[in-house]
Amino acid sequence: MENFKAYNPTTLHFGKGVIDNLAATVKPLGRKVLLVYGKGSVKRSGLYDKVMEQLIKAGAEVFEFGGIKPNPTVTDVDKAAALGREKGVDSIVAVGGGSVIDSAKIISITIPVAHSAWKFYEYKARPVKALPLIAVLTLAATGTEMNPFAVLQNEETGHKDGYGSDLCFPRHSFLDPEVTYTVPRDYTAYGIADLIAHCLENYFGAGECTLSDRFINAIIADAMEWGPKLMNNLNGYDERAAIMYDATMALNLMTGYGKARGDWGVHALGHVLSLLYDVPHGASLSIMFPAWMKHHSEKAASRILKLGKDLFGVTGIDETISRFEQFFTLIGSPVRLSQVGIGDDKFEEIVRAMIHSKAEGNHFKLGEEDYRALLSLAK
Amino acid sequence: MENFKAYNPTTLHFGKGVIDNLAATVKPLGRKVLLVYGKGSVKRSGLYDKVMEQLIKAGAEVFEFGGIKPNPTVTDVDKAAALGREKGVDSIVAVGGGSVIDSAKIISITIPVAHSAWKFYEYKARPVKALPLIAVLTLAATGTEMNPFAVLQNEETGHKDGYGSDLCFPRHSFLDPEVTYTVPRDYTAYGIADLIAHCLENYFGAGECTLSDRFINAIIADAMEWGPKLMNNLNGYDERAAIMYDATMALNLMTGYGKARGDWGVHALGHVLSLLYDVPHGASLSIMFPAWMKHHSEKAASRILKLGKDLFGVTGIDETISRFEQFFTLIGSPVRLSQVGIGDDKFEEIVRAMIHSKAEGNHFKLGEEDYRALLSLAK
Numbered sequence: 195m196e197n198f199k200a201y202n203p204t205t206l207h208f209g210k211g212v213i214d215n216l217a218a219t220v221k222p223l224g225r226k227v228l229l230v231y232g233k234g235s236v237k238r239s240g241l242y243d244k245v246m247e248q249l250i251k252a253g254a255e256v257f258e259f260g261g262i263k264p265n266p267t268v269t270d271v272d273k274a275a276a277l278g279r280e281k282g283v284d285s286i287v288a289v290g291g292g293s294v295i296d297s298a299k300i301i302s303i304t305i306p307v308a309h310s311a312w313k314f315y316e317y318k319a320r321p322v323k324a325l326p327l328i329a330v331l332t333l334a335a336t337g338t339e340m341n342p343f344a345v346l347q348n349e350e351t352g353h354k355d356g357y358g359s360d361l362c363f364p365r366h367s368f369l370d371p372e373v374t375y376t377v378p379r380d381y382t383a384y385g386i387a388d389l390i391a392h393c394l395e396n397y398f399g400a401g402e403c404t405l406s407d408r409f410i411n412a413i414i415a416d417a418m419e420w421g422p423k424l425m426n427n428l429n430g431y432d433e434r435a436a437i438m439y440d441a442t443m444a445l446n447l448m449t450g451y452g453k454a455r456g457d458w459g460v461h462a463l464g465h466v467l468s469l470l471y472d473v474p475h476g477a478s479l480s481i482m483f484p485a486w487m488k489h490h491s492e493k494a495a496s497r498i499l500k501l502g503k504d505l506f507g508v509t510g511i512d513e514t515i516s517r518f519e520q521f522f523t524l525i526g527s528p529v530r531l532s533q534v535g536i537g538d539d540k541f542e543e544i545v546r547a548m549i550h551s552k553a554e555g556n557h558f559k560l561g562e563e564d565y566r567a568l569l570s571l572a573k
Numbered sequence: 574m575e576n577f578k579a580y581n582p583t584t585l586h587f588g589k590g591v592i593d594n595l596a597a598t599v600k601p602l603g604r605k606v607l608l609v610y611g612k613g614s615v616k617r618s619g620l621y622d623k624v625m626e627q628l629i630k631a632g633a634e635v636f637e638f639g640g641i642k643p644n645p646t647v648t649d650v651d652k653a654a655a656l657g658r659e660k661g662v663d664s665i666v667a668v669g670g671g672s673v674i675d676s677a678k679i680i681s682i683t684i685p686v687a688h689s690a691w692k693f694y695e696y697k698a699r700p701v702k703a704l705p706l707i708a709v710l711t712l713a714a715t716g717t718e719m720n721p722f723a724v725l726q727n728e729e730t731g732h733k734d735g736y737g738s739d740l741c742f743p744r745h746s747f748l749d750p751e752v753t754y755t756v757p758r759d760y761t762a763y764g765i766a767d768l769i770a771h772c773l774e775n776y777f778g779a780g781e782c783t784l785s786d787r788f789i790n791a792i793i794a795d796a797m798e799w800g801p802k803l804m805n806n807l808n809g810y811d812e813r814a815a816i817m818y819d820a821t822m823a824l825n826l827m828t829g830y831g832k833a834r835g836d837w838g839v840h841a842l843g844h845v846l847s848l849l850y851d852v853p854h855g856a857s858l859s860i861m862f863p864a865w866m867k868h869h870s871e872k873a874a875s876r877i878l879k880l881g882k883d884l885f886g887v888t889g890i891d892e893t894i895s896r897f898e899q900f901f902t903l904i905g906s907p908v909r910l911s912q913v914g915i916g917d918d919k920f921e922e923i924v925r926a927m928i929h930s931k932a933e934g935n936h937f938k939l940g941e942e943d944y945r946a947l948l949s950l951a952k
Contacts, residue, residue, distance in 0.1 A: 195588070195811065195814040195815065195818065196588065197587060197588025197589060197590075197591065198585075198587050198588060199584065199585065199586055199587070200583075200584070200585035200587065200719075201584040201585070202581065203582050204579075205578065205579070205580040206577075206578065206579035206580070207578055208576060208577050208578070208579065208830070208831070209574070209575065209576025209577060210576060211576075212576065340579075403818070404795055404798065404799070404815060405791065405792065405795045405815065405818055405819060405822065408791035408792075408794060408795055409788065409791055411787075411791070412784065412787035412788055412790070412791050413784065413787075415787060416783055416784045416787055419783065420783070432574060435574040435831075436574065436783060436784065439574065439782070439784055439830070439831060440784060443784065451587070451818070452587070452814075452818060
């Protein structure tokens, strides 16, 4: 087992009606609140009104920044930070999925400084302070609600990158499974694919910790039990709750304790597909992970075999990979590029973008020839 | 799944040599440190010197309170708190196992007040403030290093009780598996029994959460993989590390998320045995848990069957319980009262003490007739 530090200060409020505790949570943090949200689905669902009611109850003066994009940009983060800075806000309330909460994390460290948020991503600046962030989650997928990571894209440079700092954990996260009833079928499936991919990235990372492997198996198995039930019953509370909790635990750092690092190569590949063709994040992962396992079926043989044995009780590499493909297909997340309209004619463009964004992974390093092979396996 | 709040602010520093970071951790917390430890084993092992070196490096003025007993008492806690109060200490460094760290947690909330710590246990006072506590763990067993619980005994009233408050989490915990090399064979085994019992208490609690069940199975399976290896190689780093991490995760609250509450009946029974006859805590649990499962083989049938299937791939209740007995026996933790020198002649005394201490459990409630049946099954 590798040495590790475990630190996770986020308070998770999980369950039916937890948003009723938002006012009491926000109030001690100060009077001025920056409210961050996305393209308007929170208004249509009525969640915006519920949150506003709580903020009014807390006696807050609210400054709004809506319109965060599904693939969130540093431009929006900088604009929101400028607003927060100008108004002198005391805390941030972010209502949305990964894109909104990721943006809010970076807004929380950008408000106290005078430069663009992208400087953090380029490691030209280090955050020294963060405003307290309260997240109200609307999508079970990224795990952002209980981790310090944020993915942003820079439209100018054409990069989509992740960033993490201990300052970026949400102080509180509110997870009411009922809030996710309105997530459409396809994005529900992509969320499940996303959480499983998070488990796999740590599973295929460097270093060995048997307990972390067991936690990873536990989360994947739970998602594989509840995922199909949820797809058959999109308004089922138990189903939504199980998947929401799975997604949180899949990327709250725990599955990496005692290991050196996760791989994250598949995420790097997926980010390129999202950047170029707006492929939803989870869909890009359910396409690329089976291809990645096939491509690494020799190098990662023992790990794939162990996974197949522990999860499915099967003994072959092909059989293990095929079980994942079957599962993704069953819930309705794509497993081939052709299913999202990407043909061979795009491959050279994709390879160039992968080279440009250094999509390589931490453990099983990828390069140009790997990209071509992977795309061919995923086509 | 039940609603839940997840909150765990402890920073865990895990691995070889982590104590080298103690100075940097203590320094920002203030100059005056109360150093709490037990009966002297930390001096014999050399750990005391290492910790002192770090405290000197941090420029700390150190006030010592040694001599915490294996079954720690409120008298010692009150004395240590009086010392800390008198000297105006800024933080507490606790070096030891469960007894020392549990004591230090209660010292940390008792220093800021003027009354005995027992008032917290009687719910006649609520803590409002705690001094920051840094734990240096010497024993893999209780999980105290990452939870808010503390068990103390009151020699005057003859009670042994648990107490918990969000203020009682250690701020930092240092876990170096090498530090546990000096734990003797028997206490190493009791620690393993203890951590497995913690998993089982939550498993047999009220409410259902499939992911928590899976985490519980993961930890028990990990301890059952590494426990026998450790007993064959007491100075094995990987073995000590695995069990130390298992013990932390077994009782850092996680296995209870989404469930209503743990049962904790077996712990209540075990506390009585420790109080009356100084039976080591873990040993009392490996004796009482199989008896408890036998006694509840009808009421808890479906849960025991599920456990047997998931953990051992067996289908019977008796077979499942027998697997636990075999495992405890294999590592050298007792499974019968006779093995710790307690005969039938003591049963009425034990029953009276169980009634006196209200050893009943939260979910599968116990009463006088149950005590008699349980003792008979455990004899």
